[in-house]
């Protein structure tokens with residue numbers, strides 16, 4: 001089994017357990033379920049910098065990144081830095097995140113929040129909404145076309161933006177559909193951890209203009225963004241580069257100031 005298969009196998013067990021403990025009817029009663037969401041896609045379309053900053057304590061490729069920070073301080077720092085949105089990893093086993101991180105970030109800031117998760121069941125989309133997310137991530141490598149359609153339509157029906165992530169041409173071809181808002185190209189191969197910005201460059205020309213294009217992973221310099229912008233990218237998802245520092249908000253602010 002590669003790492004992605006392991007994550008998905010664990011996720012299936014986790015979701016089955018959660019469904020038995022907290023029914024959908026309870027998720028729908030959350031005050032946050034009624035909260036009007038904020039569109040990340042709309043923010044990215046208007047932004048000159050397009051930074052989506054991530055809260056990431058650890059990862060399968062890098063192990064520990066930063067375990068000592070308070071998620072609300074990170075969220076406020078990112079908001080103060082002028083990011084377009086914040087990505088909150090909610091997977092516990094592999095990334096050290098949780099749905100509580102999402103709730104806490106929601107209570108601290110008013111920028112769009114992306115639930116960064118391995119979504120394999122509709123339940124997780126309703127869970128995202130009930131915990132204050134504005135956006136969900138769908139990963140083409142772990143979903144078939146019918147699931148992408150079903151999950152993205154459900155997300156849209158509860159007013160969540162959808163970021164669909166691809167890493168190769170086959171994933172992109174099966175994924176293009178009207179119920180998506182943003183197409184993300186992950187520069188990291190989630191099976192081998194190899195990172196190359198060339199993936200964003202190559203796939204950019206195959207993405208129709210009606211989607212906001214987001215380049216994800218392995219971005220650590222202003223130069224990388226300057227290289228990717230002419231390929232039509234309006235969003236740039238950055239995790240480790242900010243989270244490795246003592247003050248991710250400050251690092252994001254310096255980055256955005258240099259970019260502006």
Ligand SMILES: O=C(O)c1ccccc1NCC(=O)[C@H](O)[C@H](O)COP(=O)(O)O
Nearest residue numbers: 059060061190216217218219238239240
């Ligand atoms: O980051 C990993 O090691 C990883 C491994 C397996 C599946 C997903 C993984 N990361 C999720 C992400 O997509 C990144 O956290 C995100 O794009 C930010 O990347 P970076 O700026 O390189 O931290």
